[in-house]
Amino acid sequence: MYVNILNYARRRYFWWSVILLIACSGLYLSQAESLPPNGGSWQGYVLGSIGLFLIIWLSCLGIRKRSYASKSANLQAWVSAHIYLGISLIGVATLHCAFQFGLNVHTLAYMLMCAVIVSGLIGLYAYLRYPRLLVENRANQSFEQRLDSLAKIDKEGLALAANCDTEIQHMISSAIDRTAIGGNLLTQFFGRDRSSVAMPTKGTTSKHSQMLSNEGQQTVIDFLVAKIPNTQKPGEAERLQKLLYILGRRQELLRRLRRELSLQLRTKLWLSVHIPLSMALLVSLFVHIFTVFFYW
């Protein structure tokens, strides 16, 4: 509906970074042929200064985002510029180091910078892709509304089960009790279902049961599906059919809830890599500059 961060202002900052890279390449090529291109020539210093300035400016986004009294341009412009200029930093830095790498603090700073940029690119993908997936998954109902619906059908399910065998009653209440949404980071990230259920064991009394995984409510559904054609009591088939319908609804609701959590996490998780890496980059950059001038 609106313009996204890449297309902001007709990709103004894309062209800015193209111009920046052309200028930097010109500077690189202007180095005297007598010496191999190097970070130590005046061109190398200029390129390094540009890189330093860019890195400091890029890391100021965190402050700019929260300077709520600012009168300057809107945040979207900053983010758009942050992305394009951040990507062009790879070029600037590579030209600055003149393709010389080694096992030293200088290359460490370079590698950290690359890691920051890659995490940023992952973030860019997340920002462009996941909101759309979230919209699709949400299907005009919010997370809270879905939780409400879940609570409501759980209540209906328990009420229905109360009129069934104790076996089924125990199974349904345990399936509801042991429904898991969320969990640890990985579970959330992949939207895994760690639900379980205490299933009655065949041939024994209802007191005996075993704990089974109930991923996607499938175990309970399978049990009901097997049970429905074999009911004896009047009205039981109808109740179980209704329960089956409710479990089907639960299946869908839970899937969407988990997916929403997973997508939300994916939209944000990259930041917790991007920011610490940026901090590390700033430190190593300081070490890089310090060593260059100290050993000069």
Added chain:
Amino acid sequence: MAENVKEHFDIAVIGAGPAGLSAAAKAAEYDLDARAANPDHTPSHILIEGSPLHANTIQRYQKGKHVMDEPGYLDLRSPLEFAAGKREQILKSWDQGISETGINFRANCEVTKITGSRGNFEIHCADGNTISANNVVLSIGTQGNPRRLGVDGDNSHFVQYQLDDPDEYHDEDIIVVGAGDAAIENALALAKNNRVVIVNRKNEFTRAKQGNLDNVLEAINDRNMAFSCRYDASVKSLSVPPPGSVGTVVLNTARGDETLPCHRVIARLGSIPPRQFVESCGIALPNKDPEAIPELDGQYQCNVPGLYIIGALAGYPLIKQGMNQGYDVIEYIKGKAVKPVDHPLLALKFSLLPYLADVDDILALYQQRVPMFSRMNALAFRELIMESDIRYCVSDAQQLNSLQSQGASISQERIRDIESARSADIQRRQSAGLAIKPVTPISPPVITKLLRSGDFIYRHNDYSNSFFTIIEGQVTLSSAEGSDTILGPGQFFGEMSLLSGRPRIGNAVASNDTILIETPRRTMAKLMAANDEVAKGIETVFLQRTLQQFFTPQGSYVDLRDIAKQVKTSHFNTGKYIYKEDDAGEHLYLIRSGTIALSRLENGKEIAIGQLHSGQIFGQMALMGDPTRRESAYAAVRSEVIEISRQPFLALLSKSPESITRLQTETSKQLKSTAELAALPEQASLMSFLLAQGTGEGTNVLLIDENLCVGCDNCETACAETHKGISRLDRKAGVRFANINLPIACRHCEQPHCMKECPPNAIHRESSGEVYINDSCIGCGNCETNCPYGVIKLSYQLPEKPPFLSWLFGGVGPGPGEDKNATPSNMAKEIGKKAVKCDACVDRPAGPACVQYCPTGAAQRMEPAEFINVLNLR
């Protein structure tokens, strides 16, 4: 005193409300003085009240209710105390006042009839006694007596006609009869601890305020609440139980009789206006309206000599006004020529005008000047001027400067006067051993407003909505499209925005020596509701100017008088159809206020294919060659439309042939946009969603594109950071459809619901359209109730947070954004909660913070007219 001895008094005050109490207290002061001279002096006054207590209306307020002392600009002039505060405090101070001043108070004495005139009034009481008096002051208010159920037992303990404290009842079955605001508010308050059935005579709650309507419907539909409604039902009979046990009520419903057991019945059926009693006293009323106000002279005397009317019955519903009149009326009866309290205030309003006349003369002159006001009640006109600004247009900068400095010294003088009056009052109280009243800040005096010849009174697209009346000089109305209109003394302008709520069309410029009355919207709305003549006068000119604007911009609106008589204005509530697809049409419609949605049935589903706002036309094709309606038109919000049939339409076109081209262009544009939307069913359903959410009446709507929103909530954080720590928008709770999220945030409606009933008049609209609440908010919550979109909340002032950088680098404080765990200071609690809402960042040059601080560009604010462009952009 023996019953057969007829009592006689100089002054009899009937009705012990604030006005009557104040009058009686003033009369009692005269008696006190007389008794000081002659210890045998018997009271020459009496205060007669039908109910057992004084101030019946205030006694009936709910416990702890905050009573206002509006209008703030008016001083109190009464022997009794009155300042804003809790109901209990005020009643207590009046109790004290009654005994201190020695009012001769007779309660439980209902007056049934008053006969006679000055010197020989006979006051007949329900108990058979008759009291005679030389003068009668009638201050019975307009509440009247509550309307009863009209069945046996309706006067028993089983039926209550008021509810003092809803928390007094627990776990009872209670039947509330009535469908007005009082009934709904009582029923909802009782439903917290009881089982409630509300009985509505009709099949919907038509008389309720929107907020109450929403709440009652929600309660009825809430299955977890013991709250139900019987529509189309009335009380047929009661079986009254002994006190403390359960009785029954038989309801007459559409499906036969229904018997309900209950502990008590609360009937809130309104009251019988005192009109009949008033007429029986020989008092003339100007029209048949049940709320008509008697004609009074400048001393509150009606057509019966010696019979004075003050307070709400005289058209002054505010407590302070009534009390001041009570004081003044006794002075008039005693032959003292006091000036009303508002006299110096009016003098200030007129202070910079080139007149040497007295306030009363100027008022009389002004009223004569304006035909529409000339037949108004003089007191009502005085009130109108009191609430309006007087604007004076001077010729040059030199004159402006000299008048401005003159104005400044007048203001200072006024403030000095108030200060010296206050210190005199403090001294008097100290020497009398009374408590000192808390000092309220002196608001700056309102003097004549100045402007220079050629200055804009308003500009095109300003969101102001006041009403202007020209007293002297001339005003030029100009618009980009048409010729200028020059208006002279006695004429008025500004009625378009007043009635439609839309921004101004064209500019208004005053010339040298022009004097204007600028009346705020709410005063004008009140006047139009009370005075048919004014309402009609404004409506007529409004119609003519609206037609002129659209059809004959080059012509004069005066020529359209006859055509204007042939068109009809109709109101449509939200969702009501003006016409339906495939109907045969005979009219075109010009929207006067509100938003009209155009829709079409596609595969059995109704989709929106367009939206039109005030000032636009629709349905014109019916008169342009295609009589079959190709779409349906319904009111997206409560709207008013002007219906124009073929005859006046042709007459309009013949007045101005060039308007045909204009009409054709407008029509082509509309057809193009509706065809576009009809071809994009997804966008059309987005449009339907937006219109169904009432965004049509907004002027500045926040829409979030969920395809871009990453859920960082920086919009809310930015809002809180720029608005005293409280976010005025709620992103998560927004309504979502496809990729659109309509967050809970103010839309700055064309006719803001929140502005309707703000007692201190704290809600204002910038000329650029932003609706905001200023510091004079008293936290009454009316705006919160009235807003259909839930964007206003009541909140304490939050403590200040440590600076941002100390949070960023030192982790001090809760960080940016609204701190949900913040505890308000004791000071903030004392001040109380105040209403907070979005002000569209009216003071921020960079625009709304929510939009500026969205990192991905997902949040944008726009006018509803822009929806189409945005939706098509995808």
